[in-house]
Amino acid sequence: MKSAITALQARVAVAFDLAQRAEQAEAGVPASERGRGVGAQVALARRESPNRGGRLLGLAKALVTEMPRTLAALQSGYLNEWRATLLVKETACLSAEDRCAVDEELAPDAGTFDGKGDKAIIAAAKAAAYRRDPRSVVGRASRAAAERTVSLRPAPDTMSYLTALLPVAQGVAVYKALTQAADSARSSGKAKSFEDVGSGRVVRPRGQIMADTLVERITGTPGGISGITIDLVMTDRTLFQGDSEPARLQGYGVVPAEWARTVVGEEQSARDREFSVWLRRLYTAPATGDLLATDSKARLFSGRLRRFIETRDDSCRTPYCDAPIRHIDHVIPWHSGGQTNLGNGAGLCEACNHTKENPGWSTRAVDADVHTLEISTPTGHTYQSKAPPLPGHRPSRT
Incomplete structure (x- = not known):
């Protein structure tokens, strides 16, 4: 039943895409620009990130228009959504004609993949x-090398995953x-192969030395902190009074109070270079915890105002999008009289900032306890985005 619903979602998504393209054509949108923003609307409707919404729409179009047998297998329950995605992904480089031929050759609806795992399907x-x-x-x-990138995502216990997608030769060289x-x-028994634990010194495992070497070579410093700005937001009670209210590390998320105090106040050992700690005071509204606004006549969000909005929003303000903030954008555009201030600014990722400029999209600030945006799509659906609560704020209950 779940697979059948997924197949139906794919058909509905393709029908919606065609309807949106027809409306855009009637509105005079150039052919090369038609279809923009459709994936973002699918994402909002399915409570997914815009990036995920675009992939879901691409999957739906491939299944409906080029791989009918795979779609039939999905609808009948022979395949689930993930395995159908694998088939679409591995045939993405083919022309529409060749893709249809491969779809017919594999014929998963005939039981070709019955009992097979993901690796067998990919192969x-x-x-x-x-x-x-x-x-x-x-x-x-050969084109895959152009997709090389580095990404960062949170891991449990105040750890993180730093991932590099590299060509195989470079990846092997780095690891070696x-x-x-x-x-x-x-x-060689060098000092850097040991670490102090309790009252004694123990040999660090090989993996730890590799991780420390990676940080040292990339940042140029043993601890990897000097010369790098990290924004750690916590209450004064957490910093000075030992309160247990968690803090928030920009680009990562919530971190324990004890860990935050350690990062700020820990004395560096002799083998580490010292790093400076700058304290910035943020003033909030007592009842709501919302950061107070500051007016500006500037055209662009820069300096302290930009840092203020980045601290308030933490990540892209589009619902369900957790991408890092790349653009500080005017909610009401500058050319429409929008001011450059905290209330009219929003942190967005690059893709969402471009999406909101498409015809039919609009955003406005809503009068609420905390900074709230109302996003309207070309179909008339509206979605609200509230700034995340700052550390220490507990909403009042009635």
Whole structure:
């Protein structure tokens, strides 16, 4: 039943995309710009991030228009949404004609993948795609290098995952350099292969040495903090009185109070270079915890005002989008009389900032206890976005 509903969602998404393109054509939107913002609307309707919404719309269009047998298998329950996504992903490099041929060759609705795991599905799709068009598969591998990137996401217990997507040769070279540095430190008995634990010194595991070496080589400092600004928001009670109210680290999320105090007040050992701690006082409304506004006549959000909005919003203000803030945008555009102040500013990721400029989209600030935005889509649906609560704020109850 769940797979059948997913198939129905795909059909509805494609129908919605066609309807939106037809409306945009009637409104005089150039053909090259039609369809923009449709994925973002799908994302809001499904309570997903805009990036995820675009992928879901792309999956739906591939299934409905180019892979009918895979869609039939999804509708009948032979495949789930994830495995259908794998088939679409591994045939993305093919033309529409070749994709249909691979879809017919695999014929998952006939039970080809009954009892098979994800790896078997990926292998079969890759092999079929290569048989149909070897050059496109090879070209896809050569273009993949353009997708290299580095990302950061939170991990439990105030840890984080720093991930680098690299060409295989570079990835192997980086890993080999780190392993050689770790093996050399352990075999030579250098001081940096030890760490102080309690009252004694123990040899750090190989993985820890590799991680510390990575940080040191990238930042140029042993601790990786000097010269880098990190924004840690906490209450005065947490900082000075030992309160247990959690803090918030921008770009990561909520962190324990004890950990926050340690980062701010810990004395660095002799082997680490000192780093400076700057305290900035943020004043909030007592009843709501909302940051107070500051007016400005500037055209762009910069300096302290930009930092203020980044601290208030923490991440992109589009509902369900957790992407980092890249743009500080006017809620009411500057050319429409919007002012450059805290109340008319919102932190957005680059994609969401471009999406809100599409025809039919509008945003306005709503009079509420905390900074609230109301986002309207071309279909007339509205969604509200409230600034996340700051550390120490507890909403009143009636």
